Amino acid sequence: MYAAMKPRDGRSALRALAVALLMSTGAGVASAQNQPTVSMAINQSPWLNSFVAMVDQYEEETGNVVELDVSPFGGLLEKIRNSVRAAEGTYDIVNVNSLWLSEIYSGGFLAPLGDVEADYKLPEGVLSYGDTTNWDTSAATFSADAALMGVPVNGNVQVLYYNTDIYEQLGLQPPKTWDDLFANAQKIQEGGEYYGFVPRAARDSIVYNFTPYLFSHDAAFFRITGPKQAEVTLNSPEGLQALETYVKIATEAGPPGPGNIAQGELIQLMATGKGAQAIAVIAAWGQLEDPNASRVVGKINAALLPAGPGGLVASSAGHWVAGIPKNVAPEKQKAALAFLDWFAQKERQVDYVRAGGVPVRGDITGADLGDNTAFRFIDAYSQNAQHAVMGLPFAAAAEASDAMSLSFNRAVIGELTPVQALNQATADLAGVLERAGFTVSRLPDL
Template identity: 50%
Template structure:
């Protein structure tokens, strides 16, 4: 099926499905809340919505199961989740949770462990768990592949490297294996204002996400050992300093000149208009970059594994979505919800999901019909980056940690403070917040 046909199909499907449902009005109906034949889903109004709806429509046709989707802007998702999971009876049988809010939902004990619904269930081989984030260890308050299975991935989103294959070919360049290689390539391609060598996001809203892979690949970390419950702050380490200096150097020497203010929409525009030779962005951006109505580099924009640090370690960062099944809904609803999620994870289903414009949650699609289609050439890079993706703030105070770290990183990027002072300042505040919250920590060592 062509991408044009898929686009028409998903728009038609979305209109038909949502038009027949009166959305939030039905969600407040007591009769509807008790109907196990209808699966009620909270989902973000995001680029992957149409592809998800296309699968819902297919499942509805195949099984007769009805669905009620509460499509909500990203900013309103958390409040709706918090209200629903704390109610005597929840409004949703499936809640889609962004990576940043997973720890809060898991740690709060709001979700039903999936093996309690079906003791034989586990994530099938080939399904990504994005840094162990499908499982939670309550005793350690951390994600742990050996902990309870609480989530099912519904949309994969990781950071990848985008580069212009035509410019690389003209300059005789190879895909960079290290950050030093990337900088060297960028210097050869940097010709402002016509072409910028490298772009990444640097605003206080986004800088933490884009900086995290650089930190991880340099052997740095935010916390000592989250998997064992040790959240002692380690951001201000020599490895962390080297990573931040590398990140600043890339953005200052070969960037667009406004790194501290560059957000996702502007970054994608720089890539899609040919103004940027390469950059880091989420894999979800590939849809716009390969759309001839939005991009002039559709055939030459390529994706790759993010570069490695000095020790040869590659890393990416997880920005995915997980589906959870709340405890406070009837068991019949829970069983129906898990049955749908099991179907959603199947390989054939994920191929259809990708063809409809979604980002898959499996890493084993290279032997499917997608492999020979140039429109899905991003699958290899997605799988490679997803396989090394990590959670950057894997604790229930993650949102607060993001605010603190991002402020200091942004100040360092725009030159307001030094990289060393930024890391020391962030580490000090992080330690104060977590200590006040009751964590047993080893104080961070100042650089």
């Protein structure tokens, strides 16, 4: 039922796995039987097999069929664009990465779920990841009070990873604040055996990695002030404090060359045991627990990200939301929503975690999953997911991230002061917003 992936016998094995999982009865929209076949454009990813297992389980329980068309990450967006712009869509469900949500929502390509089924709402307990399931057309941004546009299908937020062996050796506790994190990192670094903290400060990822620091300091890249109106607030005093904290932790208690460390290098340093702490996406958990790729299996735990000076916590959202295009038949739209609603129910999300997926609910705990230590990440994931934010909630988010990343990276490697970096990044962000059609105001330079 799915393309560009595995032969049929691979899917049969996954079907066997799904049947062995906890079976549960349907609820709400998804309880309907005899739905037409629906097709879904989805990405090749570490969590794909767990999603396939859930599709198999859905088919076993309902008799309905979901066909998956699997593409590499780099090719999926183009498939989605082509399908939603056509007179008649190829896909009944499109899986949209958080970076693309603003573009797809703002284009008016998706059917609001309340139009597919009157007054439909996400099941209680499903996370909105910073209100990114809802879109305000007039303000051109996400809003909890706006139309519901999609159902999350995989959660991917940042968590704090720490090596429990190293913590125990030094008598450390998981940090509550950024100052606590830095103090732990310094104490670890003093021994000379481990890196106290591993940043992710390479240009391709620094904006995403910096976002929790910024928002936890009660700051933001910009704020929507009206329809197509924005104020760039990045270079506020709070923003400066956030960047100074980021640069200090990245440069004073970690590996040399922090400006060159991207996600792959971060995970490698943690997996080899050289890195003691890091902030990374929850999707890295599987690699750190893989005995074929990691020397620290069973020695890593996850925690809530540190809070800023006022007690605020933020985690960068990096999730996937499934939407239903407007350009498919109404009966296909209803069948698509039936599957997505079924998938979002708590019992199915527990099954999803057991199959290796990352849940999209904030109410799944270790108790729901039993005493298997492989699921010890779940509480930290749920806590961080409830604090997820979208740092750049507009259609040109990718361009804005690229524009700011150079200045932030130069601050880490010492070519710019934090003040200089913030002023330049603010100017670059304002330019992107203006080109995107916003009327822009900005704070004066620091």
